[in-house]
Amino acid sequence: MAARLYIVRHGNTFEKGDVVRRVGGRSDISLSLSGRSQIQALAGHFAGQGMAFATIRSGPLRRTRETAEIIRTLQSAPPETAIDLFLREIDYGPDEGKSEIEVVARLGQAALDAWEQASIVPPGWRVDPQAIIGNWQELFARMRAVTGNHLIVTSNGVARFALAAAGNGRPDRKLATGAYGVIELDGATVTVLSWNARP
DSSP states (O other): OOEEEEEEEOOOSSOTTSOOBOOOTTOOOOOOHHHHHHHHHHHHHHHHTTOOEEEEEEOSSHHHHHHHHHHHHTSSSOOOEEEOGGGSOOBOGGGTTOBHHHHHHHHOHHHHHHHHHHOOOOTTOBOOHHHHHHHHHHHHHHHTTSOEEEEEEEOHHHHHHHHHHTTOOOSOOOOOTTOEEEEEEETTEEEEEEEEEOO
């Protein structure tokens, strides 16, 4: 039996009408009410499929830990959640905490488009793509021998590089809030089964 990694992005941290800001690794905020609802729906989706997670991993920030805990509560005999520091969101440098209007004004839309479409890091952001890809590859190597389903909760800035670690160059790298992707590890074969799925 193969190992399947369910890579989940945390739920919303802003409500409709709020000024949406770049919240990276230095912004430790909780899920919003709509974010909790998103993840409760995802937890129900997993439970309704009879999904049992052999392991649960989360980044250290509140929004990812809360997401993991909501999903965990609907599991019948859940394991403890392990905190994995590499799953912490990236650092947006001078754009941390800034509104999207402010970020576009500083960087230009082309720089943000290059990030969304090709994961090209904008000037000033503190992120090492090769290090994150290497961390994912190390995790894949460790998890190959652990059959079953595994929950991994992180943020979009880190999740997107799981695709590169899997050798998949698909352009739709982004995970929406409350969405997930599935990567299967079967021996040396790494397969992206789905990406950016929601219940």
